[in-house]
Amino acid sequence: xxxxxxxxxxxxxxxxxxxxxxxxxxxxxxxxxxxxxxxxxxxxxxxxxxxxxxxxxxxxxxxxxxxxxxxxxxxxxxxxxxxxxxxxxxxxxxxxxxxxxxxxxxxxxxxxxxxxxxxxxxxxxxxxxxxxxxxxxxxxxxxxxxxxxxxxxxxxxxxxxxxxxxxxxxxxxxxxxxxxxxxxxxxxxxxxxxxxxxxxxxxxxxxxxxxxxxxxxxxxxxxxxxxxxxxxxxxxxxxxxxxxxxxxxxxxxxxxxxxxxxxxxxxxxxxxxxxxxxxxxxxxxxxxxxxxxxxxxxxxxxxxxxxxxxxxxxxxxxxxxxxxxxxxxxxxxxxxxxxxxxxxxxxxxxxxxxxxxxxxxxxxxxx
Amino acid sequence: xxxxxxxxxxxxxxxxxxxxxxxxxxxxxxxxxxxxxxxxxxxxxxxxxxxxxxxxxxxxxxxxxxxxxxxxxxxxxxxxxxxxxxxxxxxxxxxxxxxxxxxxxxxxxxxxxxxxxxxxxxxxxxxxxxxxxxxxxxxxxxxxxxxxxxxxxxxxxxxxxxxxxxxxxxxxxxxxxxxxxxxxxxxxxxxxxxxxxxxxxxxxxxxxxxxxxxxxxxxxxxxxxxxx
Numbered sequence: 001x002x003x004x005x006x007x008x009x010x011x012x013x014x015x016x017x018x019x020x021x022x023x024x025x026x027x028x029x030x031x032x033x034x035x036x037x038x039x040x041x042x043x044x045x046x047x048x049x050x051x052x053x054x055x056x057x058x059x060x061x062x063x064x065x066x067x068x069x070x071x072x073x074x075x076x077x078x079x080x081x082x083x084x085x086x087x088x089x090x091x092x093x094x095x096x097x098x099x100x101x102x103x104x105x106x107x108x109x110x111x112x113x114x115x116x117x118x119x120x121x122x123x124x125x126x127x128x129x130x131x132x133x134x135x136x137x138x139x140x141x142x143x144x145x146x147x148x149x150x151x152x153x154x155x156x157x158x159x160x161x162x163x164x165x166x167x168x169x170x171x172x173x174x175x176x177x178x179x180x181x182x183x184x185x186x187x188x189x190x191x192x193x194x195x196x197x198x199x200x201x202x203x204x205x206x207x208x209x210x211x212x213x214x215x216x217x218x219x220x221x222x223x224x225x226x227x228x229x230x231x232x233x234x235x236x237x238x239x240x241x242x243x244x245x246x247x248x249x250x251x252x253x254x255x256x257x258x259x260x261x262x263x264x265x266x267x268x269x270x271x272x273x274x275x276x277x278x279x280x281x282x283x284x285x286x287x288x289x290x291x292x293x294x295x296x297x298x299x300x301x302x303x304x305x306x307x308x309x310x311x312x313x314x315x316x317x318x319x320x321x322x323x324x325x326x327x328x329x330x331x332x333x334x335x336x337x338x339x340x341x342x343x344x345x346x347x348x349x350x351x352x353x354x355x356x357x358x359x360x361x362x363x364x365x366x367x
Numbered sequence: 368x369x370x371x372x373x374x375x376x377x378x379x380x381x382x383x384x385x386x387x388x389x390x391x392x393x394x395x396x397x398x399x400x401x402x403x404x405x406x407x408x409x410x411x412x413x414x415x416x417x418x419x420x421x422x423x424x425x426x427x428x429x430x431x432x433x434x435x436x437x438x439x440x441x442x443x444x445x446x447x448x449x450x451x452x453x454x455x456x457x458x459x460x461x462x463x464x465x466x467x468x469x470x471x472x473x474x475x476x477x478x479x480x481x482x483x484x485x486x487x488x489x490x491x492x493x494x495x496x497x498x499x500x501x502x503x504x505x506x507x508x509x510x511x512x513x514x515x516x517x518x519x520x521x522x523x524x525x526x527x528x529x530x531x532x533x534x535x536x537x538x539x540x541x542x543x544x545x546x547x548x549x550x551x552x553x554x555x556x557x558x559x560x561x562x563x564x565x566x567x568x569x570x571x572x573x574x575x576x577x578x579x580x581x582x583x584x585x586x587x588x589x590x591x592x593x594x595x
Contacts, residue, residue: 048450052593073452080450084443086374088381100370101451145447 001026002047002153002183007056009042009207016042018207019056024200026152029179031194031215032187033304034204040187041081043204044157047185048078060153074102077146077182081157083138085145087131091122094130095144102149112148120144120174136167143174154178156186160193172197191304203307210307218303228267228275229255231292238286239265245282248273262291371453371461376468379431385469388430392473395423400480410484412495413561416477416502420557424509425534431466432513433527436588440521455588463507463514463581470506474499494563501560504573508553509534511580518587 002024009017017039024030034040045051047058049065049072058065063072086094095113104112117123120140125133130141139159146154159175160168175197178184188194194201195215203211203218211218232239243249248269255264269275276293283290379385396419403414439445448458477499484490512533517526537552549555556573559566 045446048446050446050450050592070452070454073450076450078446078450080443080446082443084446086378086444087442088378089374093377097370097374098447098451100373101448101453103452 001059001061002185003057003059004043004047005057007043007046007053007058009039009046009051010054016207017046017053020204020207020209021056022202022209022212024183024185026183027179027181028200029175029184029186029198030200030202031198032185032202032204033189033191033194034187035189035308038204039207040204041157042207044078044081044155044185044187048076048155049073050078050080075152077149077151077154079142079146079154079156079159081161083142085130085138085141087129090127090129091133091141091144092117092126094141095122095148098145099148102151104149112150116144116148119147121170136163139163139167139171143171147178151182153183153185156184158187158189160188160190168193203304205308218307221303226269226273226275227296228269228279229264229292229294229296230267230279230290231258231262231264232283233262233289233291235261236287238288239263242279242282242286242288245286246275246278248275248278266296368453368457368461368464371448371458372465372468375462375465379465379469384430384434388427388469389473389476391430392419392423392427393476395419395427396473396477396480399423404480404484410488410490412481412484412490413498413563415480416498417557417561420502420505421538421554424506424553425531425538428506428509428513428534429527429530431469432510432517432530433523434517435462435466435514436518436584437521437523437526441523449588449592456585459514459581459585459588463510466510466514467503467507470503470510474503491563497563497565498561501557501569504570504577505553505557505560508556508573508577508580511577511584512551515580515584515587518584 004023005021006019007017007021008015008019020039020043032040032043042051046053047060047065049069052066060072061075063075065072086097089097092113095116096109099109099113114123117126120143122137122140122144125137130138133141139162143156143159146156156175160171163171172193175184175186179197179199186194186197199214201211201213201215201218202209211221213221239254240252243252249267250270251266251268253266253268255266257263267275267279274295276295279293280290379388396415399415399418399422403418404410436445439448449455481490481492481495513526513530516530516533517523520526520529533551534553537548538554540546540548541552541554547555553573553576556569556576559569
């Protein structure tokens with residue numbers, strides 16, 4: 001169980017993480033998503049006690065990481081970003097050292113290390129120097145270091161960066177299995193990975209949490225319309241008349257004309273309606289042959305981009321507003337200035353007129 | 368502490384640094400042994416340790432201490448250490464004693480010269496042991512300084528050069544210009560040990576110096592958490 005409440009991290013003049021709060025329950029696999037520089041690693045580093053938060057509290061299984069660091073850190077297995085390792089050691093020595101650091105006692109140590117090496121598929125290379133291992137294996141060694149000692153909470157910072165597709169699927173399966181016994185937090189900017197492995201996603205952007213939800217819900221939330229992509233052979237050009245036959249259709253848009261006489265359309269409707277059945281029934285009656293029909297689903301990728309873009313948009317709008325207000329203020333000020341100037345001019349004119357009048361009066365008096 | 372100690376000591380001998388440090392140490396011992404005993408037909412072990420302390424330590428201690436924290440910081444492995452449930456104090460002491468062990472190993476080797484002299488006329492063993500004890504204390508002070516410097520930078524070479532400078536500067540100023548820099552001149556506290564005298568003042572000075580820089584290192588490492 002991880003409880004993060006109102007955590008802020010400030011550097012000299014940058015706020016890297018801005019007042020974030022979230023909770024990860026026991027046995028959950030949570031993905032931490034965000035573009036580069038969003039504050040993912042900073043948050044991870046605070047969770048593991050590598051850096052201290054400026055404000056707020058972080059509790060791991062009930063232990064405050066800044067007040068009871070030893071107990072809190074015993075609950076955590078951490079795989080840092082970029083897999084730092086002691087390259088002069090061999091695999092077994094490294095994992096044993098990690099076990100010793102985590103207070104695994106002498107008798108159990110051998111078994112614990114052997115078990116972890118087995119789990120991560122490192123038994124074959126256990127006597128090789130880490131320096132000589134390939135990147136994928138190094139990643140696994142780092143993961144083994146995090147797993148050894150059987151900690152409740154496992155924190156993985158970008159665990160699949162730089163791996164080949166086969167290694168990625170292997171590591172993903174490993175992480176999925178971990179979720180059965182442990183609480184897992186992993187950060188990533190690969191969205192498909194998160195939607196595959198994680199039950200919950202936390203999206204962070206510019207140090208703030210933008211969304212916390214399941215990948216499915218996030219996809220639904222950002223999906224406003226139901227879109228169906230359909231490829232048809234339509235010799236009588238009747239496609240646009242379909243709209244009258246099926247009332248739920250809101251829009252039919254031609255996407256492209258294929259060279260072989262077939263056309264691809266995008267048909268949108270209200271989100272609750274599934275048009276696929278109706279289309280299959282109606283189109284053949286109109287003499288249109290359906291070649292392909294599929295639902296266009298928003299992926300987590302779309303959701304992610306939308307969420308972050310909307311965040312950016314809001315900020316841009318706010319900026320615009322402020323600028324416009326400033327402009328308006330400036331304009332008003334200028335107008336007022338001009339009015340004052342005009343007033344001054346008028347007053348000057350009147351004064352001159354008065355003077356002339358007075359002079360004339362004086363002249364008249366003398367006469 | 369012992370987990371860190373064991374691993375650090377192992378690392379010294381998995382990389383060439385442990386061998387290089389002990390090698391240079393023994394080379395210096397042999398060279399100075401020639402001048403202090405063989406050429407002058409003496410059997411004074413004390414002056415052997417004294418000259419090693421002045422000429423050898425400023426070169427060897429930086430070699431031993433330069434990578435202590437800077438390498439961890441550069442490779443990012445300090446993340447593994449700091450996020451482990453070990454306290455920073457125990458990590459610092461583990462590393463400190465591992466480096467001290469390298470000096471102890473060399474000192475044990477240096478008994479060889481005592482054995483050589485025994486063939487001619489055995490020097491006083493207690494006097495020799497006192498000189499060695501003083502040398503060990505002196506080395507530990509220098510190691511604590513080197514460790515502190517290593518915790519300040521992520522570049523091993525900068526740590527080594529700085530450490531060398533700080534250790535060598537007072538020796539240059541006192542021999543060539545006659546100017547004493549009392550605080551950082553560790554050799555001042557190694558005047559009575561070589562002749563077999565145990566001086567409380569020297570012991571206290573060296574211990575105080577050592578503890579101070581160990582504490583500084585702990586503070587630096589702890590501060591980094593909130594500054595970083």
